[in-house]
Amino acid sequence: MNTVLRIAATVVPVVGALGATAAAHAQDYPLRTIRIVLPFSPGGGTDLLARLLSKRFYEAFGQAAPVDNRPGAGGTLGAELVVRSPPDGYTLLMSTASVAVNVTLYPKLPFDARRDLIPITQVASAPLVVTIHPSVPARSVKELVELAKKTRGGLNFGSNGTGTTSQLAMVMLHQAAGITLTHIPYKGAGAAITALLSGEVEMGFPAVISVLPHLRSGKLRALAVTTRRKSSVLAELPTLDSLYPGFDIDNWFALFAPAGTPQTVINRIHAEVVKSLQHPEVTAFMQREGAEPVGSSPAEFAAFFGREVEKYAKIVKDSGVQLE
Numbered sequence: 001m002n003t004v005l006r007i008a009a010t011v012v013p014v015v016g017a018l019g020a021t022a023a024a025h026a027q028d029y030p031l032r033t034i035r036i037v038l039p040f041s042p043g044g045g046t047d048l049l050a051r052l053l054s055k056r057f058y059e060a061f062g063q064a065a066p067v068d069n070r071p072g073a074g075g076t077l078g079a080e081l082v083v084r085s086p087p088d089g090y091t092l093l094m095s096t097a098s099v100a101v102n103v104t105l106y107p108k109l110p111f112d113a114r115r116d117l118i119p120i121t122q123v124a125s126a127p128l129v130v131t132i133h134p135s136v137p138a139r140s141v142k143e144l145v146e147l148a149k150k151t152r153g154g155l156n157f158g159s160n161g162t163g164t165t166s167q168l169a170m171v172m173l174h175q176a177a178g179i180t181l182t183h184i185p186y187k188g189a190g191a192a193i194t195a196l197l198s199g200e201v202e203m204g205f206p207a208v209i210s211v212l213p214h215l216r217s218g219k220l221r222a223l224a225v226t227t228r229r230k231s232s233v234l235a236e237l238p239t240l241d242s243l244y245p246g247f248d249i250d251n252w253f254a255l256f257a258p259a260g261t262p263q264t265v266i267n268r269i270h271a272e273v274v275k276s277l278q279h280p281e282v283t284a285f286m287q288r289e290g291a292e293p294v295g296s297s298p299a300e301f302a303a304f305f306g307r308e309v310e311k312y313a314k315i316v317k318d319s320g321v322q323l324e
Contacts, residue, residue, distance in 0.1 A: 083259075089262070160206075166204065
């Protein structure tokens, strides 16, 4: 008994000292480079936002914050990299609604996003756009649906990856309109849009923030948006909800840290994101590209994330979406 007590008496001060050191370290954060892991290929809306935050972090913290693109498996490879990283705030995950989808879509993942990632903040939200290659002879969703029904094997569409909101939106359209579509998954929005631009695929559901420049140039054609609210930059487009009541899906962009990251560090990062969203360069980008800044608190985003996991679990199960 006495031996045990002596050991405990020795351990307590050590643990206390470690806690004090961690707290002091958190207050000094950051002391070195911050890596922002992006689980998709370069060129998409998430990549653009991540690079804007990277620039703001560097100016605010005085430390480099490079974006590390790690595409693959619908965003799970990059997410796992962050989960396995030290919980010190120096490796962050910038991802999309796909991280909520993957909880159900990949039931055998070696991690659980709800347990192993800390939600820091939802950075922004953007509607998806029903987009087609100009060679497709359709000027409305109604004409697109009629064309798909007449086409043997249906039209083909490119997504940002299996299980991403770009695929789930198409699955929802398939169910609502009763059409056949052939899914071709890519490793991120950049690759999917490249395929759409080249005519390799006939249609897609990219986020407005990723596709807007190509719509303005006339290289691609937009038919509708997927959110119940209209797009601020594509106000002429109808909502799919107006055609198929209840259709509502968007793509949100958010920042996560590994579980165990000190709360003071989480709060420090959140505060800087909120400041960044008020920066003229960032607000101009959001307005120009049709995204809506959010900047929710860690608690607010955690609650939202939980609801999104449940929402997409129902969509995945009801639709029968499976890994390809």
